[in-house]
Amino acid sequence: MAVRRLLQRSSINQISSRVLPSFSHSFSSAASPSEPIRATLFPGDGIGPEIAESVKQVFNAAGVPIEWEEHFVGDKVDPRTESFLTWESLESVRRNGVGLKGPMATPIGKGHRSLNLTLRKELGLYANVRPCYSLPGYKTRYDGVDLVTIRENTEGEYSGLEHQVVRGVVESLKIITRQASLRVAKYAFHYAKTNGRQRVSAIHKANIMRKTDGLFLKCCREVAEKYPEITYEEVIIDNCCMMLVKNPALFDVLVMPNLYGDIISDLCAGLIGGLGLTPSCNIGEGGIALAEAVHGSAPDIAGKNLANPTALLLSSVMMLRHLKLSDKADQIHNAILSTIAEGKYRTVDLGGSSSTTDFTKAVCDHL
């Protein structure tokens, strides 16, 4: 395994093709190179529109045959979706099969469904894939991180089923089903196989939540039997947290239910430099893929041309791979990595002083 990593580090090209996901035929939609592909774009709130502009510029410079359909979040609740996203926006993603989403703000408190949850439920996005790898040239406290977190995205603790039993006593339901667990486990092993990963670890707390996480583990074990060439292990979540902060190189692919996935994927993003650098992609039934930037909308720097578009750019590369436009994806990915490795144009959050537009221009120049 050490030799494999050594070979990778020797050239950025090898990193780009190995680490970012390529999706196989049954899980993705093929693209015809002659006519432009329609993709839905949600610029989002705060810094969203600026970084979406960045992506558009880079795609234009690289000559990617994509036509964007932009949709915005409304300002009143649409009764058909019970949230601020309109039915038309969701239909657009269903039709196009692929989309890119900027950051959307989720208000704390009661009232309506969170925007992200709405997207997931309505589009059946069942797996969230987040590859976390150390970016060459940007040093954090952790080196050699190279793992992928795959999180079940529809049920678990985030079912949204809560009620007050009596005054001062609240119950919240955590639901685990065989169907959803099998689905995400199958995707995880399939992903590991197509991307040359050796090991899949299921993260759980089945010593306490015996039936729910126990069911999740049973499903993972069933799928693991069909992939004998991939090592399968089970790690309790507190052990996993500790091992991740002591030695992240111990992990390869992690598959988890919803809540643990949320926490662990953010922890892993923190290991490599934060949410501003982490790509993410949501996979749905029928090969839908919605790539998204997982950072917040940063309202304090909105409109000031200071935002870091790296996360959205890397996610758009994941989207291109899903569409099987691998050469364009590699080209853009290498450009991003070289720009960051070079260190001359870095946005404020990475310790530099460039603006969003400067960084975008540098990436276009590197193409």
Added chain:
Amino acid sequence: MARRGLLLLRQFLRDSAAASSSPLPLRALASAESRRSVTYMPRPGDGAPRAVTLIPGDGIGPLVTGAVRQVMEAMHAPVYFETYEVHGAMDTVPSEVIESIRKNKVCLKGGLATPVGGGVSSLNVQLRKELDLYASLVNCFNLPGLPTRHQNVDIVVIRENTEGEYSGLEHEVVPGVVESLKVMTKFCSERIAKYAFEYAYLNNRKKVTAVHKANIMKLADGLFLESCREVATKYPVIKYDEIIVDNCCMQLVSKPEQFDVMVTPNLYGNLVANTAAGIAGGTGVMPGGNAGQDHAVFEQGASAGNVGNQKIVELKKANPVALLLSSAMMLRHLQFPSFADRLETAVKRVILEGKYRTKDLGGVSTTQEVVDAVIAALD
């Protein structure tokens, strides 16, 4: 009880006569530390030896509790242990153990292994619920001399220990669909918030952070936050803020120095405590305990690795530092502050010197070597 006190006194006088002839080399390392602080004035009878229930537990448990025993004897600490065998494979905690803890009020325990995925429910959780030990405390701090990726870490994680996701209420709705209930009550949220703020007040801590996921679990974690906010108004000197759990984990790995005391519901507390322990040096060195209204149980702080694996048990290379520091916390709880200070100073000296460290700290020593070094470092 008086006869035992006399025996101890005789032993102490005998040993101090022998010890005065051989100088302890490690004392020179930190001579400034051994200057006495302001004197603790005892009440008559405070020096009477106290009974403490001891549960060795599974895996590395017997090794590390044995280590504590040895060090306590070497210090002639006024505690004596009543040992009870409990193993994770048992159905319930035996009633005589519970009775003993109720009588003694204080317990020291090693880890209890919980079988995964069905069968017996966790004995650790049972013990906490039975004795209503509602606050779990883990102190995660950088030990001087131990290299870690993060510096200036000094976090105390206070975790609600009885309800939340660990209610144990699960059932199969139809085949293939399982439900688990997470129960949050105002009563429990309020008392853990009160404990956290009281701890911060008594230990001169400046900030309390509540960890939650109320943007998704609006009612459940919303209730927890409401309780924390109410209690915060009663302690205007202590700063209070809130952080979402996934952001919290991310901040812990990038900027841990911003956290001071953290109060969390049950599951998040488990994750946050283990993450904080990992960044500050590992779960092998972080002390902690569980406290309730009437009882206290001290054990290794963070739960990961408190049972160890077969190899560590066979090679006898478990790390006793966490349990030694927890027993120092226990001595303070029993109002023996001088013994607690001596034990902590000795352990910190051994870590600083760096010669005797177990594998998880990057060394090669066995448990016994570390214990001998600590005993030699006692003054």
